[in-house]
Amino acid sequence: MHSYVYRLNTLVTFAAVLLAVLCCAASFLDAFNSPSVRAHAEVIKVNRFRKQLSGNDEVSLTLNISMDLRSLFTWNTKQVFVFLAAEYETSKNSLNQISLWDYIIRDKDHAKFQAQVASKYPLIDQGSNLRGKKVEFVLHWHVMPSTGRMIVDKMALSKFYLPEAYT
């Protein structure tokens, strides 16, 4: 009555629909996770603070970072991408966000740590505005799921005033 092809077609369609529903459900359940993140960052040393030949200020820092991101992990989490951004304002730019350091956390066991790190990426201004500038450190995290919607959030950690003079 029903051929092989017909039955196979029905089976595959059903499986595909079921997979889509499960993926949506997994992502939906993630929304119920209410995480509590703790983190701290402070500058230990200003390694370098100078004006480049191009006229732009450049800063390199060593930071002490500690964080506890374990509550972000669910069974649907593939990894958490975390980065520390230095955010500041200048007369030309209403917002400057520069990532200083980033890290990929693969599982819950590695989500709580403390480290002393040198800034991975240099803080280079568009111009020469950094002397004495107030910079805010904001920790951003992107929870990347195995399937579904990414969850993005951030937390302001501390403020830091750059030196008045180049080193």
Next chain:
Amino acid sequence: MGWIGGNLESIRSLQTKQALTQAVNLGLVVTSALILWRGLMCVTGTESPVVVVLSGSMEPGFQRGDILFLHMNQDPIRAGEIVVFNVDGKDIPIVHRVIEVHERQDTGEVDVLTKGDNNEEDDRLLYPYGQLWLQKHHITGRAIGT
């Protein structure tokens, strides 16, 4: 002889009808797929609402062959977002993360620098010669899920 001729005629017209029906059905299927695709483009606001990851530059988050859902709206671009952009003159869309944002006070225009999670260097090497930043018009979408 008359009824053979009559039967042949009716069979041929039945086959033609069937063939025509199948052709129309196929046309309907293709058209509805196109309508669905265009509708998705409208809803998400991007030219390519779904893309396939082509390179390994975002591993381990996105593997080659992963499917990404994109969305585009007027929200300002912020650091950490995963954006899709085309380098001038090249057709291949690149999916990388924004690591630097500079937004102008007066115009709200942004200068953006991107980098693949798995790459050592930022994307300045990919931008055309002399171009240091991406602007909003280079970016065709933001990844919202996999």
